[in-house]
Amino acid sequence: MTSLSALQSAIDKAAPGDEIRLADGSYSAGSAIAIKRSGTANAPITITAEHVGKAEINGSTGFSFSSGASHVVLRGFKLRHGGSLSVPVGSTHNRLTRLDVQLTGGGNWVTLNGDDTEFDRNVLQNRTTQGVFLQVLGPAKDMAKRVHVHHNHFSNHGFTGANGGESIRFGLSHHQKYKAGGIVEYNLFEKADGDSEAISVKSSDNVIRYNTIRDSRGFLVLRHGDRSVVEGNILLGRSGIRFHGNDHKIVNNYVHTTANRGIVFGSGNEADSGPDSKLHDRPDRVVVAYNTVVGTTDVVHGDGGDFKPKDCVLANNVLQGTGKLVSMPGGSVVKYEGNIAWGGPAGMPSGYRSVDPKLVRDGLYRLSSGSPAVDAGVGSYPHAGTDFDLQKRSGKYDVGADELLPGGARNALTKADVGPLTTTVR
Template identity: 70%
Template sequence: MRLFFVPLIAAALVVVPGPSASAAQIRVTSLSALQSALDKAQPGDTIALADGSYSAGSALAIKRSGTAPAPITVTAEHVGKATITGSKTFSFAGGVSNVVLRGFKFRGGAPLSIPAGASHNRLSRNDFQLTTDGNWVTVNGDDTEVDRNVFQNRTSQGVFLQILGPSDAMAQRVHVHHNYFFNHQFAGANGGESIRLGLSNHQAYSAHALVENNLFEKADGDIEAISVKSSDNVVRYNTIRDSKGYIVLRHGNRGLVEGNLLFRSGIRFHGNDHRIVDNYVANSDGRAIVFGSGDEADSGPTSKLHDRPDRGTVAYNTVLGSSSVIDGDGGDFKPKDCVVADNIVQGTSGTLVTLPSGSTVKYEGNITFGGTAGIPSRPVDPKLVKDAAGLYRLAAGSPAIDAGVGSYPDAAKDFDLQTRTGAFDVGADEYFATGLTRVPLTKADVGPGAP
């Protein structure tokens, strides 16, 4: 066990035996003692701030790195019981790696940032409700993990979580999961996203980010709840409900949007070679999946215009709405060489699929019901039944069973994450008499108290 000697503040810092000879468990009861412990931290150390409210007038500088097997953990002694207020917050140095920041309530006026050059750090089980405008948390460092946090309750412009990177690249392999994004009520026209993954001038850069298993409720600060403005990202298994904001591939290419459960929300995409598969989208207002407008054929690396959807694949989704359930925003440049295949599209009236004239789209295997199809399809009742979680699934004897056509390997697992067998069933659900049944995420599944 290592012992720390801290002149003048010894009463505020208590060292207890660590789990090994090379790690310390350090309890502090003031911010000055916390900073002293941060300055001396070694791989494997855990520094715990006692319950209470602390006003930070200067940055809490994290300058020491852990290792992958022995990270440095900076934590509230009890999750949610140590509150940071004031004009400053934690500050990560540019080369810091393998540090976990966990369990704090942030209620001050300072945004939190992971800088470029800092890698393999983790923000976990924190509660962000700041008093400042702008972006509350920005991740510029590679391999950052953002998990089990809550971002909540704002009316000002700015995003809850921005993922960006250096000026000439994107942060790589950022993993955002099991977070709760709640109640963004900015009333302006633009700039109130829950997550923004890139910027227009980063659209050509690959990020390889993974955004999964997050819950969004009342994401009303922008029409984009998740705004993707970079390339080669995956957005999967999220739940969005009662929100104005959609999952939007606004700029960039080669995105995968898979297995999301959306209620009164939807998906919109621009750009090239996106795959929209196995999603369950129930938007009673219509416009569940939208081919975005094309203001130009192919966006340049810094363009802010809307890029035409090229070679996009929309396959094996269950899409429920009123009319214009799968829709297009038009523009001078229409969707080109796209595919709409093996979806269940069910509405209540009007034309169900309304892509603009001049679009070049291959349609195959789709089942439409409840309105005028608007495309070549099988206009037949898919026999959907509502399960205990409120999801409409295939019933035994549905004409969607074993009716998929074409080859779409991205849809090899259905929205329950079960492997499809034989000829795939049309829509997001592969019918199994028994087996796994996924349910929408709830607050118990995400945020600081999640498993």
């Protein structure tokens, strides 16, 4: 296709298995490019740029999914138009892939409301206005189910206001009790400075794993919701992990912070949030285990608040810094066991050894041969059974995010690993 009118005509007639290509060039859309047809699981409809990044959509608007349009792949476009892009409730099993998104309007640039949406290998970049790059939501009284967000590059959100500039917002406060079952993995966040939360999770039962956040003030934050897993993420520079809510697992993460707080037991303004509360929920029964946190002081911190962390666990972490390592407010109920604290006062009443973990830096800090962390894990934490190099632990686990095994060579993600031009398949 060489015009938007021809593209729209082809989309309107599309049948399962069809692939519709738009030629390289710049196209101005004065009205929405409507996607109303559906493919099937084995024969999706594919709407694609002829070459990735070479067909640019500008003007006042862009693609628009109609409710019920399912099994559609939208691929390879450079989006420079106004308005936003959304997948509505009722549109399922769609894939948005290899898009270059830098819209000219405000608000939330991309919103995923449909179940089983895949959002992968896109770049969202360069904004200074309030609003999020990517929002996952769903019906008014539920969450979109099983949304998979992976191998994307979120870059340069420079909004300078106090709130409302997240890179990803997964839910909203009044959606916090709904189970989403989403997976956010293998994404790179750089200069995520539009909000103190680069990833803001406000729903339940999600997995946030294997992402890299670097050179950003935004943290990975479980802001609302319960029972999520934060695993194997790499956070470098000013970023860290903060959580509220109940029954989370924070395991096998690597945090090297230059701004003190690496892992934060979030402040509690209430004991347990109701379904519509916007207050900060006290952390209850959260397990923080087998992480490596390197910083200066307060590498593990409790914010305080009227409601202190309750029945939480800090176990088998390597904590290394130059000042006090753990600062938990009085009245917190935390079980400490198996931790290694090195470089400053531990700040824990028990459950630690002050010994040099013998970390060596090979891109990231890992254990060296002869480290006292080897085979030193205590207690049973089977959910930490894969270390941050994605290697299976066995026997007695090594303390920290790294299991001393041959072949461990994972590093932080770079632009070569994510985004529209990455050569990784699927």
